[in-house]
Amino acid sequence: MSKENSVRQKHCDVVVIGAGPAGLAAASQASGAGAQVLLIDQSLRPGGQFWRHASEEHDADPGRWHHGWNTYTQLAKVLERAIGTGRVEHLSGHHVLTGERTGTGLGLTVQPVPELADGVRGLITVEAPAVVLCPGAYDRQLPVPGWTLPGVMAAGGVQAFIKTQGAAPGRRAVLAGTGPFLLSAAASVIQAGGEVAAVCEAADLTGWVPHGVAAALVPSKGLEGAEYISLLAKHRVPYLRRTAVTAIHGEQRAEKVTVSRLDRHGAVVAGTEKHFNDVDLVGLGWGFVPQSELVVQFGAQTRIDIDGSLIGVVDTRQHSSVEGLYLAGEITGVAGATAAVAEGRIAGYAAAWMAGYRVRGARQAAAAQRDKILRANHRAFARAMHTAHPLPAGWESWMQEETTVCRCEEVPYHRIRESTETLSAQEPRGLKGTTRTGMGWCQGRICGAAAICLAKSSGDQRKEQAARAVAKRPLAAPVRLSDLAESRAQTRPLKAP
Amino acid sequence: MSETITLSVDGEEITIEPKRTVAAALMLAAERPAWRRTRFNNEPRGLFCGIGVCFDCLVTVNGEASLRACLIPAEDGMVIETSERGTR
Numbered sequence: 001m002s003k004e005n006s007v008r009q010k011h012c013d014v015v016v017i018g019a020g021p022a023g024l025a026a027a028s029q030a031s032g033a034g035a036q037v038l039l040i041d042q043s044l045r046p047g048g049q050f051w052r053h054a055s056e057e058h059d060a061d062p063g064r065w066h067h068g069w070n071t072y073t074q075l076a077k078v079l080e081r082a083i084g085t086g087r088v089e090h091l092s093g094h095h096v097l098t099g100e101r102t103g104t105g106l107g108l109t110v111q112p113v114p115e116l117a118d119g120v121r122g123l124i125t126v127e128a129p130a131v132v133l134c135p136g137a138y139d140r141q142l143p144v145p146g147w148t149l150p151g152v153m154a155a156g157g158v159q160a161f162i163k164t165q166g167a168a169p170g171r172r173a174v175l176a177g178t179g180p181f182l183l184s185a186a187a188s189v190i191q192a193g194g195e196v197a198a199v200c201e202a203a204d205l206t207g208w209v210p211h212g213v214a215a216a217l218v219p220s221k222g223l224e225g226a227e228y229i230s231l232l233a234k235h236r237v238p239y240l241r242r243t244a245v246t247a248i249h250g251e252q253r254a255e256k257v258t259v260s261r262l263d264r265h266g267a268v269v270a271g272t273e274k275h276f277n278d279v280d281l282v283g284l285g286w287g288f289v290p291q292s293e294l295v296v297q298f299g300a301q302t303r304i305d306i307d308g309s310l311i312g313v314v315d316t317r318q319h320s321s322v323e324g325l326y327l328a329g330e331i332t333g334v335a336g337a338t339a340a341v342a343e344g345r346i347a348g349y350a351a352a353w354m355a356g357y358r359v360r361g362a363r364q365a366a367a368a369q370r371d372k373i374l375r376a377n378h379r380a381f382a383r384a385m386h387t388a389h390p391l392p393a394g395w396e397s398w399m400q401e402e403t404t405v406c407r408c409e410e411v412p413y414h415r416i417r418e419s420t421e422t423l424s425a426q427e428p429r430g431l432k433g434t435t436r437t438g439m440g441w442c443q444g445r446i447c448g449a450a451a452i453c454l455a456k457s458s459g460d461q462r463k464e465q466a467a468r469a470v471a472k473r474p475l476a477a478p479v480r481l482s483d484l485a486e487s488r489a490q491t492r493p494l495k496a497p
Numbered sequence: 498m499s500e501t502i503t504l505s506v507d508g509e510e511i512t513i514e515p516k517r518t519v520a521a522a523l524m525l526a527a528e529r530p531a532w533r534r535t536r537f538n539n540e541p542r543g544l545f546c547g548i549g550v551c552f553d554c555l556v557t558v559n560g561e562a563s564l565r566a567c568l569i570p571a572e573d574g575m576v577i578e579t580s581e582r583g584t585r
Contacts (some may be wrong), residue, residue, distance in 0.1 A: 042549065044570070049548055052548075054516045055516070058514075058515060058516030059516065113549075113568065114561075114564060115549075115564050115565050115568040115569045116568065116569070116570075138546060138548060138550045139546065148535075148540055148542065149541075150530035150531035150541050150542060150543035150544075151530050151543070152545070153544060153545055153546070153547055154545060154546045154547060154548075154551075156546075156547070156548065157544065157545065157546045157547025157548060157567075158547070160547045160548050161520075161521065161544070161547050164516070164518065164521075165516065165517060165518070165521045165525070166516070167521075167525060169521070169524055169525075169544065169547075252530070252531065252541055253530040253531065253541070253543075280530075407542075407545070407551065407553060408552065410535055410536070410537045410538055410540075440552075441551075441552035441555075442550060442551050442552050445550050445551065446545075446546065446550065446551050478552070480563070
């Protein structure tokens, strides 16, 4: 953790934001080309959410919880060497609050993550000609009655817990939502010694059939899926297709789960309820939301991806519409870690090139060609996956009047309905103003997907406007006013770095 | 580094493995699925997103309020205060 309070301004050739698969690859490529790289990451250890792990001091074999761990260890080794030679500075435990175009390049303000900083709070400003933004994604959520009960978690949160703690956050779990990630999360629970009562998949999986060719392009994904399926079969875990968790029950915590069959529009089929008793952990995940606030802050061009996510538009070099701003990983479309690494390398190379560090040669050309093929194949696979695992259009059929939509501001479903029906709050900003949906601590990160659906934002352009409104946050990470005031007071004379 | 560390949770001492986050310590060692009540409905809340996005798991650590329990590595001698004493 960097604690030099006196250093308030930093300059470098390339800033990489995020030390997950894309960011690590970008930092390694850019520094390898000779650029001076500043790698900024929220966590203390590199790896991002995908390779989140305990320190080796606490877990001698963190690789057992992971896929592609060899890729991580190789990237981590390169990073360590580059840190050793001074080519990379790793600013861990820091988050980026703002990003903007300056007269001469791109500017960022950065702050220590309060939870990791031991009271250190000063802002750091960074300026560079090139920024590679690799912010990753978090679980997409749909509300369901009882989802605020303790014991109900994001599916990705369940897996993150297991990867760092080596233990499951509950004894007996139900995983529900849509997408192959549910299988991965269920496998983690079993591996950590927990029991999985059921995996509920809202899709019927026939959506994969017309995309068999795309799936065949990425055999590793098929293999990974087969591993999960066989592990679940071995533990006799029911994999319930076209089924959703439609209510979670309990007094002080989750105790029992109701699941229902969905029709082909994703609406609940009445009379098909089944109950799972003695469940103390529910993991919910409906795909992923790329962290797009910095893209929106920079003013880069965005679009709605096939899964409904707001993503940044990039060219073949991963360059956005803003000069010097490169994007890699989930922010250009949720496609997983292998695509992210390939994109990270492409972006890191291009960013270093832009900053004046130019590597040519046959080896580089061949490597770049491999990355482009990897990227194309994994993007095709991701399109097939998103098509086969849509958000169920009829999800509102399991909502009850009192079901909480916005967890922070405790806004119930009926209040949102009143607002959209009588006050014509036809977009998330209107909902915010009339109901406070999305105004709490998380700034609409958790309820944003639901708010976009509920505000009846239809049509791609309306949807993009709605998603941009949700992602428009003046600060990319929540900051306490006292910290800002303190930082202002501290921004007295700047010592040269 | 010792095999275990000790934290104070609402005045009660708990002994945990050193790799725990504060959230994991509360859930696994203190058997506390919830450690906060909401403003309006007084509902119990605990860990939800697990990765610092949702702010449901807020807790007071060493006198500093509103910190995300999922992000904080537990340290020996840490004083944790919740607004949810003894809810099981």
